[in-house]
Amino acid sequence: MKNKIIKYINSLETEKEIKILLACETGSRAWGFPSPDSDYDVRIIYKHNKEWYLSLNEEKDSITVFYEDNEIDISGWDIRKSLRLMKKSNAPLLERIQSPTLYKGDQEFIKEINDIAKANYSRIATIHHYLNLAKKKYEEISFESEYKLKSFFYALRSATACLWILEKEEIPPIEFPKMLEGLELQESLVMRINELIEVKAKVSESYRHKGEKELFEYMQNCIERAEIEGKNLPTTYGCMDELNVFFRKVID
Structure with missing residues (x-):
């Protein structure tokens, strides 16, 4: 199944003209209590080419696709949307960047986004x-x-x-x-x-x-x-300046 998922991820990159920065397992398989027939909940963070972000029109910033009769669910967010959610300490995002099951990932990106998550955690x-x-x-x-x-x-x-x-x-x-x-x-x-x-x-x-x-x-x-x-609990606000610096670095 892992090989199938990687194949679908690679084809998604080509089809959508994106670069996947992180593709991982979430849900019960990542949480540590799967059933034998649990679906595969694959979550991605991806980026477009730099010009995509310079348009006055904001294009769709999420992807959802299903494979193998819905047994494999691949969905995720563009890096800009991901970092906006990071500012709000979005829990599903905080989970996926920690996933123990990686299908694809830029190790430097994963380390840096985890560091930023800790700094902006609310x-x-x-x-x-x-x-x-x-x-x-x-x-x-x-x-x-x-x-x-x-x-x-x-x-x-x-x-x-x-x-x-x-x-x-x-x-x-x-x-x-x-x-x-x-x-x-x-x-x-x-x-x-x-x-x-x-x-x-x-x-x-x-x-x-x-x-x-x-x-x-x-x-x-x-x-x-x-x-x-x-x-x-203390109210904490994400640092937009830090997030902007990281965003520019990722899409450059």
């Missing part, structure tokens, strides 16, 4: 994303006797990311196991989460699960803390 902006996602997914499953394990992990990871943001100043890691390792959680909770990761690795995306009272209580506590304490 805890209050990022917790807003994870809190909304945690609440939405938690509400979807909390009143069901059986629920999709996939939805459970979406809620669990988002709630844990909220806890990370409250307790640490670093950007939350994209990999869920690293998030768990970096927090001081009850050993029994971590052990059970790891057991469920092993379960999810063997069942389909449609598998329905039940129980896990302790983990539901843990998620609820994370959400409640984030709603109260998240409002008091």
